[in-house]
Amino acid sequence: QMDAFFFDKLPSTSQSTPKPRHETTQVHSRIDDIGKKVQDLVGKINDSRTMDQTIMDNFQDKLVEKVGEICGQMKEHMYTVYEENSHAMQATLRELTLVLESCSKLNTELHTVSQALAGLNRGLTLHRSTE
Numbered sequence: 001q002m003d004a005f006f007f008d009k010l011p012s013t014s015q016s017t018p019k020p021r022h023e024t025t026q027v028h029s030r031i032d033d034i035g036k037k038v039q040d041l042v043g044k045i046n047d048s049r050t051m052d053q054t055i056m057d058n059f060q061d062k063l064v065e066k067v068g069e070i071c072g073q074m075k076e077h078m079y080t081v082y083e084e085n086s087h088a089m090q091a092t093l094r095e096l097t098l099v100l101e102s103c104s105k106l107n108t109e110l111h112t113v114s115q116a117l118a119g120l121n122r123g124l125t126l127h128r129s130t131e
Helices: 002-009 021-130
Strands: none
Touching: none
């Protein structure tokens, strides 16, 4: 309806007689009103965009904060696991050290017994050869 009203007031290209000044003033007034409404709408759109940006900035800040918290928790858990693993590895290394020490002692004893048996074997061989 508004467009029809607006276009009804515009001069036709087939008319050669000028419109009265009152109608021209109304057309200019209508154009000014439309211009103001457009400016108001653009202002509202810009305000809405500003609000959207503020919302997104706040969301990003909260998201970064939350991610930081979660990363901190993950690091703490990771360090706890490292510590538990370190204790387990230390216990295993102590056991391995004891086993290696026992192996070394057994090797020394075996070497001593082997030398003693070799000495006995030589002694028996000499004794048999002298008989």
